[in-house]
Amino acid sequence: MNQAVITLDAALNALASANTPDELLTLANQAAALQVYARRAKLGMVAQNRCAEIRLRAERKLGQLLATTPRLHGRPKSVPVENTLPGLSDLGVPDRKISHRAQRIAAVPTREFEAYLRDAHRAEWEITTRQLLSLAERREASSSQRPTPRGRRRRSSHEGLFEGDCLDVLADQEAGSVNLIVTSPPYADARKSTYGGIPADDYADWWMPRAEEFKRVLTPDGSLIVNIKEGTEQGERSTYVLELILAMRRAGWLWTEEYVWHKRNCAPGKWPNRFRDAWERCLHFTLNREFAMYQDAVMVPTGDWAKPRLANLSEPDLNREPSASGSPFARTVANWVGRDLAYPTNVLHFATECGLVGHSAAFPEELPEFFVKLFTCEGDLVCDPFMGSGTTGVVCKRLGRRFIGIDILGRNVRLAESRIRGSKLLGAAD
Numbered sequence: 001m002n003q004a005v006i007t008l009d010a011a012l013n014a015l016a017s018a019n020t021p022d023e024l025l026t027l028a029n030q031a032a033a034l035q036v037y038a039r040r041a042k043l044g045m046v047a048q049n050r051c052a053e054i055r056l057r058a059e060r061k062l063g064q065l066l067a068t069t070p071r072l073h074g075r076p077k078s079v080p081v082e083n084t085l086p087g088l089s090d091l092g093v094p095d096r097k098i099s100h101r102a103q104r105i106a107a108v109p110t111r112e113f114e115a116y117l118r119d120a121h122r123a124e125w126e127i128t129t130r131q132l133l134s135l136a137e138r139r140e141a142s143s144s145q146r147p148t149p150r151g152r153r154r155r156s157s158h159e160g161l162f163e164g165d166c167l168d169v170l171a172d173q174e175a176g177s178v179n180l181i182v183t184s185p186p187y188a189d190a191r192k193s194t195y196g197g198i199p200a201d202d203y204a205d206w207w208m209p210r211a212e213e214f215k216r217v218l219t220p221d222g223s224l225i226v227n228i229k230e231g232t233e234q235g236e237r238s239t240y241v242l243e244l245i246l247a248m249r250r251a252g253w254l255w256t257e258e259y260v261w262h263k264r265n266c267a268p269g270k271w272p273n274r275f276r277d278a279w280e281r282c283l284h285f286t287l288n289r290e291f292a293m294y295q296d297a298v299m300v301p302t303g304d305w306a307k308p309r310l311a312n313l314s315e316p317d318l319n320r321e322p323s324a325s326g327s328p329f330a331r332t333v334a335n336w337v338g339r340d341l342a343y344p345t346n347v348l349h350f351a352t353e354c355g356l357v358g359h360s361a362a363f364p365e366e367l368p369e370f371f372v373k374l375f376t377c378e379g380d381l382v383c384d385p386f387m388g389s390g391t392t393g394v395v396c397k398r399l400g401r402r403f404i405g406i407d408i409l410g411r412n413v414r415l416a417e418s419r420i421r422g423s424k425l426l427g428a429a430d
């Protein structure tokens with residue numbers, strides 16, 4: 001680690017004195033190699049990010065230099081070098097892709113560039129060129145009030161539905177306007193052929209800029225529910241969901257609760273080292289300790305267990321002290337005599353979606369329904385930033401909540417549109 005720090009300090013000094021494209025590119029490449037070394041040697045995100053910062057700064061300086069150097073673009077091979085302006089390769093830059101990327105980094109305003117590095121270091125997100133450029137573009141678009149010039153960001157003809165990356169679409173959403181975000185994002189490494197697939201190692205970095213938008217648009221008493229589940233890799237469970245939770249906490253979210261969705265009808269099967277996977281996580285994040293929650297809206301029938309259990313109450317059932325939370329119902333079993341409804345547990349038993357909704361990863365309506373009832377009132381605004389076939393939207397329409405749904409694939413937006421149009425407000429006449 002000490003050696004790495006010395007090398008990084010030397011690289012910073014070299015950056016200050018490097019003035020030719022060749023020197024800057026060499027420095028950027030060395031920093032990139034050091035970053036790979038830091039990752040492999042598990043030196044931690046701070047060391048990795050210091051390397052990434054040097055690389056970005058070297059590329060930015062290279063971009064600034066290239067933008068101001070008069071040169072020939074694409075010199076034909078037949079034209080002798082001495083008769084022309086220098087081409088890219090004469091400057092020591094092997095290809096146009098590198099030049100283009102460096103100039104895009106150079107075009108990011110200094111304030112945005114420094115803010116990105118500062119925020120990333122503070123939150124310990126991995127510093128990447130892609131993230132810097134996407135944040136800069138987004139900020140520029142929202143500050144100038146112009147529509148973001150991105151081809152894939154479109155409003156559907158159905159109010160509240162959008163096609164695009166939720167990172168871009170949510171940039172236009174008013175701050176503090178959404179009461180609940182309930183969603184099932186793409187799982188790491190899943191469905192690569194349909195929507196890219198995010199490697200488990202990059203998942204938290206991919207997620208956090210989006211979570212920043214979720215934070216901005218949520219009301220202070222709002223909730224975020226993330227239905228997700230880690231897969232297995234080489235015989236072990238992946239840790240990307242745990243890393244996501246830690247990154248969320250570092251970014252100021254409270255990991256308030258975790259609900260377990262028990263999939264009642266999970267497919268049969270046999271694995272050598274584990275049993276069938278019959279549950280998924282529903283992570284509950286909030287911005288504050290006090291948040292909107294309507295527990296009575298999700299009460300469940302007390303059930304048959306209650307009759308024999310409440311018929312023969314023991315001494316502790318009658319006398320037990322109230323719980324630490326102050327609720328006398330939490331622990332004194334006798335208080336439930338004669339009641340038909342009880343509060344549910346944090347284990348939710350729903351079958352997986354078996355209907356033909358046209359999406360391979362749709363969740364059952366009961367899942368968003370539980371959270372929409374628990375965390376919102378009629379008229380509140382609910383968002384599903386990864387809406388897929390629009391199941392959350394269908395539920396919202398039925399329950400009289402307003403809805404914003406986003407999906408990166410146009411065909412999903414069209415599917416959601418037709419499902420939502422076909423659903424009815426609860427109690428509405430045919």
Ligand SMILES: C[S@@+](CC[C@H](N)C(=O)[O-])C[C@H]1O[C@@H](n2cnc3c(N)ncnc32)[C@H](O)[C@@H]1O
Nearest residue numbers: 165166186361362363386387388389391407408
């Ligand atoms: C697990 S599925 C959601 C399924 C949904 N809950 C349902 O019931 O149909 C995740 C969805 O996220 C979409 N998606 C992937 N990346 C996205 C992004 N960056 N922004 C918005 N949507 C995205 C995918 O196209 C996919 O439909």
